[in-house]
Amino acid sequence: MKAPAFEYHDPTTLAEAIALLCRLENARPLAGGQSLMPMLNMRFVQPDHVVDLNRIAELSGIRVLPDGALEIGAMTRQRDIERDARVAQACPLMVEALAQVGHRQTRNRGTIGGSLCHMDPAAELPLVCAAVDAVVRIAGPGGEREIPFAEFPLGYMTPAVGPDELLVGLHVPAAPKGQGHAFLEFARRHGDFAIVAVAVLLDPGPDGRVARASVALGGVGPAPLRLAEAEALLRGTAVEDDAIARALATTASLDPMEDALVPGWYRRHLAGVLLGRALGIARERMA
Amino acid sequence: MSERRITLAVNGQRHDITVPVRRSLADALRQDCGLTGTHLGCEHGVCGACTVLVDGRSARACLMLAVQAENLAITTVEGLAPDAAMLHPLQQAFANNHALQCGFCTPGMLTTLVELLAENPSPSAAEVRVAISGNLCRCTGYETIVAATLEAAAVMRGEAA
Numbered sequence: 001m002k003a004p005a006f007e008y009h010d011p012t013t014l015a016e017a018i019a020l021l022c023r024l025e026n027a028r029p030l031a032g033g034q035s036l037m038p039m040l041n042m043r044f045v046q047p048d049h050v051v052d053l054n055r056i057a058e059l060s061g062i063r064v065l066p067d068g069a070l071e072i073g074a075m076t077r078q079r080d081i082e083r084d085a086r087v088a089q090a091c092p093l094m095v096e097a098l099a100q101v102g103h104r105q106t107r108n109r110g111t112i113g114g115s116l117c118h119m120d121p122a123a124e125l126p127l128v129c130a131a132v133d134a135v136v137r138i139a140g141p142g143g144e145r146e147i148p149f150a151e152f153p154l155g156y157m158t159p160a161v162g163p164d165e166l167l168v169g170l171h172v173p174a175a176p177k178g179q180g181h182a183f184l185e186f187a188r189r190h191g192d193f194a195i196v197a198v199a200v201l202l203d204p205g206p207d208g209r210v211a212r213a214s215v216a217l218g219g220v221g222p223a224p225l226r227l228a229e230a231e232a233l234l235r236g237t238a239v240e241d242d243a244i245a246r247a248l249a250t251t252a253s254l255d256p257m258e259d260a261l262v263p264g265w266y267r268r269h270l271a272g273v274l275l276g277r278a279l280g281i282a283r284e285r286m287a
Numbered sequence: 288m289s290e291r292r293i294t295l296a297v298n299g300q301r302h303d304i305t306v307p308v309r310r311s312l313a314d315a316l317r318q319d320c321g322l323t324g325t326h327l328g329c330e331h332g333v334c335g336a337c338t339v340l341v342d343g344r345s346a347r348a349c350l351m352l353a354v355q356a357e358n359l360a361i362t363t364v365e366g367l368a369p370d371a372a373m374l375h376p377l378q379q380a381f382a383n384n385h386a387l388q389c390g391f392c393t394p395g396m397l398t399t400l401v402e403l404l405a406e407n408p409s410p411s412a413a414e415v416r417v418a419i420s421g422n423l424c425r426c427t428g429y430e431t432i433v434a435a436t437l438e439a440a441a442v443m444r445g446e447a448a
Contacts, residue, residue, distance in 0.1 A: 001329075001330035001331065002309070002314075002330075003309040003311070003352075004309065005307070005309055006308070006309055007308070008289060008291070008352070008354055010354070010355075033350050033351060033352075034332060034347075034350055037311075037331075037332065037349070037350040037352075038331035038332050038333075038350065041330050041331050041349065042331060050308075052352075052355060054355060079344070103335070103420055104345060104399070104402070104403075104418060104421065105335060105338050105345040105346055105347055105399060105421050106332060106350075106421065108341070108344040108345055109341075109346050109347070109350065109351070190417065190420040191420050191421055
């Protein structure tokens with residue numbers, strides 16, 4: 001349970017870090033270390049070089065834009081986001097989800113960028129980003145590019161970040177006035193990755209009915225899954241019980257992943273139960 | 288193997304040590320600084336035994352490299368008591384309430400709970416349970432740990448326990 005031997009680099013600027021990633025073979029960026037360090041200790045990964053991002057000040061911090069949206073640096077600690085009043089204002093869904101990310105000791109070190117790039121299929125933060133339509137910024141030798149979060153997962157635990165690129169931050173749109181939100185998950189123990197997690201956003205229109213719904217599931221597919229059909233069924237409704245029932249019916253066609261511990265049918269069942277509860281909570285919070 | 292000469296500030300004391308860059312902070316504390324109060328259980332961030340305070344915030348010492356701890360203030364269980372004759376109120380409450388049996392999880396429990404009490408001087412039992420949800424006690428002595436924490440909180444607030 002000791003990390004394999006590697007060379008250690010601790011650049012202090014983003015440009016320096018990118019240059020190292022371009023130059024070095026088999027290098028891994030190290031963010032908060034709450035996933036990579038266990039993987040090193042268990043020797044699931046054996047990089048020749050570790051490029052530590054913790055000394056790059058420009059990668060962390062939270063900024064509020066004039067329209068109320070958030071710019072969050074990739075190296076911002078999860079605990080700092082959880083406790084930031086500006087995040088509670090602009091994206092209460094994220095704060096609600098963060099309380100279920102690991103434990104306080106891991107959130108004190110763990111970063112939002114690390115969580116997004118590790119991209120466990122049941123992780124909370126990628127699910128929030130999928131639900132709120134976040135935009136991620138990725139830097140490489142050619143400069144920076146922005147992509148919608150929907151294009152960020154390429155597959156199971158695979159983010160759209162090249163070997164000489166780094167996720168540098170994300171843009172989180174401000175929750176519109178009156179938005180109802182809910183984040184729920186089921187895990188065997190507090191702090192575990194969820195078996196299934198669900199994030200729901202309901203934006204009311206001028207008539208008080210749902211103008212836009214966002215329904216996202218974690219732990220069901222290889223990456224966060226948006227339920228476009230359920231979202232369409234909720235639009236224009238007042239989230240009456242029968243509207244919720246119609247939205248829930250769409251989970252019947254889910255084909256969740258299966259593993260040795262959790263059968264697919266159970267994940268499908270949980271998706272329905274949690275989504276029903278989350279829609280009820282979000283409905284109460286919609287104003 | 289790649290090594291680095293670093294200075295760690297642990298419990299207010301300087302330690303000039305040379306470590307392989309892959310060495311965890313927990314191993315450096317134990318092997319290079321001689322501070323064996325920090326215990327290593329799982330070595331992959333699950334059990335919480337190695338929890339130390341990094342700039343006042345709890346962190347798994349098995350999930351940090353020693354080289355990352357340069358210029359940060361580390362507090363281990365050895366640094367909690369004000370002096371050799373007196374325990375920290377939380378340590379005293381652990382002793383009063385039989386909140387340790389084998390003692391293996393205790394250093395991680397204490398550092399985690401010191402952070403909680405610094406932030407929240409009047410936690411509920413439920414809040415204490417959430418705070419230690421990342422610390423495993425295989426003697427399963429959680430009830431007495433929660434009781435000790437509530438007693439320590441009262442003492443630290445200046446109320447008679």
